[in-house]
Amino acid sequence: MSFFVPPTPRRPWGHRLFFPAAALYAALSVPLWVAGYFGWLGIGWTPALHAHEMLMGYALAVVGGFLLTRPSKAALGLAFAAWLAGRVAVLGGVPPAIAAPLALAYPVVLFAVAGVPFLRAAKSGHNTLFGPVIGAFALAEALAWWGGDGGRTGALFALHLVGILMLVMGGRIIPSATAGEVRRQGGKLVERVQPRLEWAGAAGAILAALTVAAGTWPWPVPWIGAAGAFVAGLTAWARLARWRTDAVLRRPDLWSLHLGYGWLGLGWLFLGIERLDPLADGAAWHVMGAGALGTLAVTMMVRATLQRESLPPDFPRPATAAVALVSLAAALRVAAASTAPEWLMPAAAAAWAAAHLLVLWVLLRVPKRLWV
DSSP states (O other), rough: OOOOOOSSSOOOOTTHHHHHHHHHHHHHHHHHHHHHTTTOOOOOOOHHHHHHIIIIIIHHHHHHHHSSOOOOOHHHHHHHHHHHHHHHHHTTTTTTHHHHHHHHHHHHHIIIIHHHHHHHHOSSHHHTTTTHHHHHHHHHHHHHHSSSSTTHHHHHHHHHHHHHHHHHHHHHHHHHHHHHHHHHTTTTOOOOOOOHHHHHHHHHHHHHHHHTTTOOOOOOOOOOOHHHHHHHHHHHHHTTSOOGGGGGOOOHHHHHHHHHHHHHHHHHHHHHHHHHOOOOGHHHHHHHHHIIHHHHHHHHHHHHHHHHHOOOOOOOOOHHHHHHHHHHHHHHHHHHHTOOTTHHHHHHHHHHHHHHHHHHHHHHHHHOOOOO
């Protein structure tokens, strides 16, 4: 396949830079964390730092690639430089007085470049939600550095924000894409909008996130946060049950999204339990962060890239394998939180890294269409 190369490329799309960077970072950082955890490498990454980088590093890189659809070269370069500087600042042993503002730069730049324009362009209350949520990542970063608990509150708040984005964005993308496939088959259309469930889930998720940011407030706050998380999880499953998963089982790009949304509902339920009775070894974090985030991020990086390069949505086999490996990694990591054999954690890291290396391979092989 040949493509005409214009004399002066303009408006480089953010997915071409951020998606490969996210995949590579995920493939490298998790095995390094596990190696440090078991003492195989002399790196002092704390669990909070590991969670921080999976959210503010990996997840926000995926968000940047998804939202920075037509940035100027200057805006894209600034955003990517800020993201990269944040990773170096956090992992490179930079003094906190310097590392904190460097790490804060990317969430601020992302909000300015993607969040504010998105907020201005929003035509409904639902879409208006994205701007403030993107901006709230700056608060999560600030809590990670100045929250006084080693960064745990900031990371947990960021996890909730990522969960909100997946809940709302997935709740629009998945039924819409599924409806198109059902229509192609001549079947009955799925229930797409479901406004009451949508708003109830979003309200519950936002309530849960706000109670995290509130910190150590009086005793009712954890119960309120748990209730919000339970509502978010149950409404996610209720919506998924009406989206005709049976109709897309031959479309890996679609059933992968359904699988990720199923993980998301479970992740919100686990976060609700976590608020009332902390689970062993971060099980809730990994259901949401590895299962939901990993599955949806891997799927959307490949799917969005194919769409934006004007290519058919057919998933290559390595991408389908990557989705399966991510879910395997999540299941192994959650099992490792119990009294299961210790080797499950390295096995989970290996599956996670292999999945993202496959995604990186797929992304780099996708033909690039004319920049306009």
